[in-house]
Amino acid sequence: FWEISYNIAHLMHFIPLAISSAASVQHMQELLDEPVRGADRPGAPVMPPVMNDIAFERVSFSYEGTDTKVLDALTLKLEAGKNIAIVGPSGSGKSTLLNLILRLYEPTEGRVTIDGVDIRRVTRDSLRSHMAVVFQENMLFNMSIRENIRLGKQDATDAEVEAAAKTAEIHRHIVSLPDGYDTLVGERGDTLSGGQRQRIAIARAMVRNPSVLLLDEATSALDQTTEAAINRTLLKAAEGRTMIWSTHRLTSVVEMDEIIVVSGGRVLERGSHHDLIEKDGLYRQLWDDQMHQPHHDAGDEDDDEDD
Numbered sequence: 001f002w003e004i005s006y007n008i009a010h011l012m013h014f015i016p017l018a019i020s021s022a023a024s025v026q027h028m029q030e031l032l033d034e035p036v037r038g039a040d041r042p043g044a045p046v047m048p049p050v051m052n053d054i055a056f057e058r059v060s061f062s063y064e065g066t067d068t069k070v071l072d073a074l075t076l077k078l079e080a081g082k083n084i085a086i087v088g089p090s091g092s093g094k095s096t097l098l099n100l101i102l103r104l105y106e107p108t109e110g111r112v113t114i115d116g117v118d119i120r121r122v123t124r125d126s127l128r129s130h131m132a133v134v135f136q137e138n139m140l141f142n143m144s145i146r147e148n149i150r151l152g153k154q155d156a157t158d159a160e161v162e163a164a165a166k167t168a169e170i171h172r173h174i175v176s177l178p179d180g181y182d183t184l185v186g187e188r189g190d191t192l193s194g195g196q197r198q199r200i201a202i203a204r205a206m207v208r209n210p211s212v213l214l215l216d217e218a219t220s221a222l223d224q225t226t227e228a229a230i231n232r233t234l235l236k237a238a239e240g241r242t243m244i245w246s247t248h249r250l251t252s253v254v255e256m257d258e259i260i261v262v263s264g265g266r267v268l269e270r271g272s273h274h275d276l277i278e279k280d281g282l283y284r285q286l287w288d289d290q291m292h293q294p295h296h297d298a299g300d301e302d303d304d305e306d307d
């Protein structure tokens with residue numbers, strides 16, 4: 001139940017609200033320094049459309065009611081346009097990093113910036129209008145495939161919905177169904193395979209045309225064959241965008257531009273897969289451990305489309 005509420009809460013955050021005006025970065029920098037937790041500041045401007053580097057500046061974070069520092073003065077710059085993986089042991093704070101970028105939570109100390117602007121200074125809705133997120137489990141509702149995709153962007157045209165489905169490489173499958181985009185997905189999407197549900201969730205993310213694509217264990221629940229097919233789709237879909245992918249499945253990250261290894265609330269290592277294997281540190285250890293784990297089942301019926 002918790003999982004369902006959590007996903008609904010997330011989904012609701014990403015149903016875009018109308019954004020009325022744009023504001024310059026200069027304007028944003030003139031705003032008061034005083035940090036406000038939670039709600040937008042009165043008169044907060046919207047986030048401008050061009051987004052570049054995302055930076056964590058000495059960010060510490062504890063969940064409310066706990067003393068544990070999940071992040072401990074973490075400093076990290078995530079370069080725009082790159083495919084970046086966040087990896088680390090279980091509980092090391094990978095999902096928390098994404099939650100802070102989305103402003104689902106705010107730092108206890110330090111700040112998260114985009115283009116040098118503290119993300120607390122702009123409206124939450126405008127910040128999120130540049131982002132899309134795919135989780136391990138994504139809520140599908142018993143309505144048509146088209147409506148499920150359109151949850152990413154309420155006013156998306158049919159053409160935009162179809163373009164997003166093509167990017168998610170699920171269009172061909174959808175049009176092969178008797179009712180096509182009008183097919184009802186069933187309770188919690190149970191007429192679709194795990195891989196197909198995940199592709200619908202990717203289409204829902206892509207219809208937002210996000211500058212920043214956040215993935216939280218997006219392919220970790222799938223069998224290896226489907227995981228590999230969807231990873232390829234995601235790498236293509238992320239072209240021209242910043243992709244930040246938190247995962248414990250290291251086979252997903254081999255081709256990423258950069259891998260950030262977090263542990264103990266800090267960045268322990270960063271580099272390409274090759275660099276980190278050479279370095280022979282924690283990443284190498286995690287990699288060797290996973291390579292010795294028994295393989296997952298192969299063979300979901302996922303179709304790797306080639307639209």
Ligand code: ATP
Nearest residue numbers: 063066070088089090091092093094095096097248
């Ligand atoms: P995993 O790989 O297991 O998903 P992770 O690296 O993504 O882990 P987080 O989910 O960010 O780690 O969690 C970091 C720590 O914060 C963990 O100890 C977790 O138990 C704790 N935590 C996460 N969410 C909350 C919450 N809402 N309230 C309290 N503690 C939380």
